[in-house]
Amino acid sequence: MVPNTLGGEIPTSIPSGNTAVIERLKYWIAEDPKSGRAFLKRVGTALPLQSIRIERLDKNTPQSSLPVLLAPILAGEDAGLLSEAGCPAVADPGSALIRLAHANAVRVHPLVGPSSLILALMASGLEGQRFSFHGYLPVAEAALEAKLRLLELESRKNC
Numbered sequence: 001m002v003p004n005t006l007g008g009e010i011p012t013s014i015p016s017g018n019t020a021v022i023e024r025l026k027y028w029i030a031e032d033p034k035s036g037r038a039f040l041k042r043v044g045t046a047l048p049l050q051s052i053r054i055e056r057l058d059k060n061t062p063q064s065s066l067p068v069l070l071a072p073i074l075a076g077e078d079a080g081l082l083s084e085a086g087c088p089a090v091a092d093p094g095s096a097l098i099r100l101a102h103a104n105a106v107r108v109h110p111l112v113g114p115s116s117l118i119l120a121l122m123a124s125g126l127e128g129q130r131f132s133f134h135g136y137l138p139v140a141e142a143a144l145e146a147k148l149r150l151l152e153l154e155s156r157k158n159c
Contacts, residue, residue, distance in 0.1 A: 001080075001081045002081065003086060003087045003088070003113020004085050004086060004113070006119075007085060014114075015113060017111075019043060021080070021109075021111060023045050023046040025079065025080045027055075027077050027079040028054040029057045029079060029080070029082070030081075031058050031093055032058065033056055036054045037052075055069055057093050059093050066096060066100050073106055074104060086113070086114055087115045087117075090115060091136060
């Protein structure tokens with residue numbers, strides 16, 4: 001699990017220890033293969049980009065495709081899971097693939113890196129010991145209001 005930058009900036013936010021892992025991986029599962037290649041180009045890889053296999057895993061990927069994505073890993077190949085920004089599987093596609101990996105006794109190694117969720121929590125002034133994340137809120141005003149009311153009710157029950 002390889003964190004991406006938070007907006008295409010120069011990858012100074014990627015810890016140097018991650019680059020040793022990134023440089024050697026030949027198989028990637030990315031939210032978008034095109035931006036995955038751009039990330040690898042920015043960070044740098046010891047391998048020619050043409051030799052790197054990148055498969056898509058986004059919100060539209062059917063569950064039935066997950067075993068196909070996991071197959072090279074089960075065959076012994078190391079892989080990187082990459083999101084569009086920040087940490088994979090955190091408010092992002094990938095969690096179902098990680099569950100499948102665990103179910104198949106695959107060791108999962110999350111690398112440290114930028115996370116907009118954690119950065120927002122740090123800057124909010126909220127107590128980090130007691131917070132709850134409910135994913136992205138709806139954009140449509142009526143759906144947003146309904147979701148906020150529901151979250152408020154849940155919050156009152158838990159106090």
